[in-house]
Amino acid sequence: MKKYILFDHDGVLVDTEYWYYRAGERALAEIGVRLDLDQYLRDMAHGLGTWHQAKAAGVDEQTIARQRRMRDALYEEYLRTESIAIDGVVDALADLVKVARLAIVTTSRRSDFDLIHSEDAITRFMDFILVRDDYVHAKPHPEPYLTALARFGASPTEALVVEDSARGLRSAVAAGIDCAVVDNAFTATQDFSQATYRIGALRDLKNLILGSS
The missing domain is CATH 1.10.150 (DNA polymerase; domain 1)
Structure with a gap:
């Protein structure tokens, strides 16, 4: 798992x-x-x-x-x-945190990230958050995800990346980490042929995680 x-x-x-x-x-x-x-x-x-x-x-x-x-x-x-919430995300994270440790690895600026999460519950599920200021080379370079692995003290085989873009997928692949791509209409035309998994929504992740043992 x-x-x-x-x-x-x-x-x-x-x-x-x-x-x-x-x-x-x-x-x-x-x-x-x-x-x-x-x-x-x-x-x-x-x-x-x-x-x-x-x-x-x-x-x-x-x-x-x-x-x-x-x-x-x-x-x-x-x-x-604008409304930027995705239905079901908080419930999915509440389930996932019971079976795995979670982190965010984003190219967002710290100021934007803090603005987005000033009043929501998403960050409370996370062990840590890496924003663009926390590494030198952005995705699709592997550094962001390698930095997260080092923070956890984890090997690539112990981790799963969840992405919605080809840039992020390439970063995960370059870091040697399996990647689940979640459907997003905005990035749907990008090339996800290297994805380990394709999922429709975050709620699909729990069974995927439990089934990977």
Whole structure:
């Protein structure tokens, strides 16, 4: 049985992926750049992001820095005003914490993470949380998940990663950890052929964990 579950955050525990994209789309639209969704998803799978298309369109670094600040402010506003809860997540975590130790491994900034979880119950189930500030190389590099394994003192075979994106899946695979990909409409077109498991929702994880002994 897997003893440690390492959760991605955005798209797995909270429904924020679209709003991050939307904030970037609005920030780029202000300077006349269209953020193509299909290209954005392809870029994200390789650890690139909003500004890759801007650079390809010839936008200079000073302008990108300004629009990044705008994107961050817009995203924070969405986090305050939009519904980002995923039904069943808290109940699933309450079940899972009885059979495994849990942690979050996210590329979110600490400020965004703290804003999201200022009033919810998700973090109380976690042994620890790793945000973007806690490691050097972001997903799809294996460092985020290797850092989590080291924090637990766990081997890759003892752990399971839960992801919703190809970027996160590649990070888990590179770290040598089995990965369960949970369905998310926003990332549904990405390549998940390397996933160990595919699940419809977090509630499906408990039986998967108990069945892996």
